[in-house]
Amino acid sequence: MFGNGGPQRTEITRNDPSIPKNWYLYFSKHRKRVMKYQINPAARCAVIGAGSWATAIVKILLENEKRVGWYIREPEIRESIAANGTNARYLQDVHLDASRLAVSGDVNEVIANADIIVLAVPSAYIKTTLEPLTVSLEDKFIVSAIKGIIAGEYITIAEFLNQDYGVPFDRIGIVSGPSHAEEVAMERLTFLTMVCKDLENARILGEKFRSRYIHPVYSTDIYGVEYGAVLKNIYALAVGICNGLGYGDNFIAVLIANSAMEMDRFMERTYPAPRDFNASVYLGDLLVTCYSKFSRNRTFGTMIGKGYSVKNTMIEMTMVAEGYYSSACINQINKRFDIRMPIADAVYRILYEKAPAAATFRRLTDELV
DSSP: OOSTTOOEEEEOOTTOTTSOSOHHHHHHHHTTTTEEEEOOTTOOEEEEOOSHHHHHHHHHHTTTOSOEEEEOOOHHHHHHHHHHSSOSSSOTTOOOOGGGEEEESOHHHHHHTOSEEEEOSOGGGHHHHHTTOOSOOTTOEEEEOOOSEETTTTEEHHHHHHHHHOOOGGGEEEEEOSOOHHHHHTTOOEEEEEEESSHHHHHHHHHHHOOSSEEEEEEOOHHHHHHHHHHHHHHHHHHHHHHHHTOOHHHHHHHHHHHHHHHHHHHHHHSOOSOOTTSIIIIIHHHHHHHOTTOHHHHHHHHHHTTOOHHHHHHHOSSOOHHHHHHHHHHHHHHHHOOOOHHHHHHHHHHHSOOOHHHHHHHHGGGOO
16 A cells, blocks of 8 residues: 555455466566556545546545546636636636645646546647656546547557556556536536546546546456547537538437447457446447537537538537547547448548538438437
8 A cells, every 4th residue: 555545555465366376476477467456545636737627536535525627728717717716717617625626737747746647638639738748647546527538549548558658458447438427516416427447446436527417337358448538529429410411300310220230340350358338338328429519529519510611610619529520530440440430431421521411311311220
């Protein structure tokens, strides 16, 4: 056990069935690898980012934590939090207890003083956010609340943390939906899925988030949950485009049903696992992102369907729609697998090849069931 609420490590014993009979030699050569990482329930938490989802997560954590670290890059938001406990730019109606927040514009300071680090910035900005990092991430547990992918590298946030920062997958967690920050702000009942390689760590993490309006559920499917979150944003864009073009609920229901089949095909082909696609973290997250009025990806798509250019849509929107970046990444990844994904392909052609939305969706209807 480490001090200040740090992590705990439990050694796997030689009686573990996964350890070979010549256990002494095995332990000598692989001692670090067979150490089971366990989150300390008293671990200190910090949030990186100051957008709507980051603000909502800070609100959630304050329900249970005595103090929460918070890295906020924007000086005006830091000043607003200090003055009146509100984020001047996002979720302005959420009032936070500033006396229990350790707010800083120094990412190193925030990370150094916490054990669990929740990343809640758009995927397009995660690299620049962590670029000034000089403190070690050793013995930190990193939680991604980012529903996106690293543009240009075609890897998820967990893969990025592992490859670029050497964070082992057993010290990476995922927080996923179905969830919108706006409903969390209104304290409407929300199911959040806590994903860790070790189910017990997922449960410990879940207790950090549990409240009367947050109900945690648990999973070990890091790959499936991350890619599910990436894919559903693309399909929400597709639904938005259809909405902007004037299609009704009847066709949109068909589109979402086919989107679910595409997601399932992609995950089963790229990373087969015993997952239940009907679970809320997969199908539920797809549905809420496609249907909700709070969905920025649906909003982005609606503007494209109404004739806005991609550039003008980005200018008009004040928040990042992850699906735009995800579309290019999934298109590139699928070149290796050649999975049948007509909806994702159609969205890519509209966004990146300037294909006419109306004609593209007319052709798409012949490929749906």
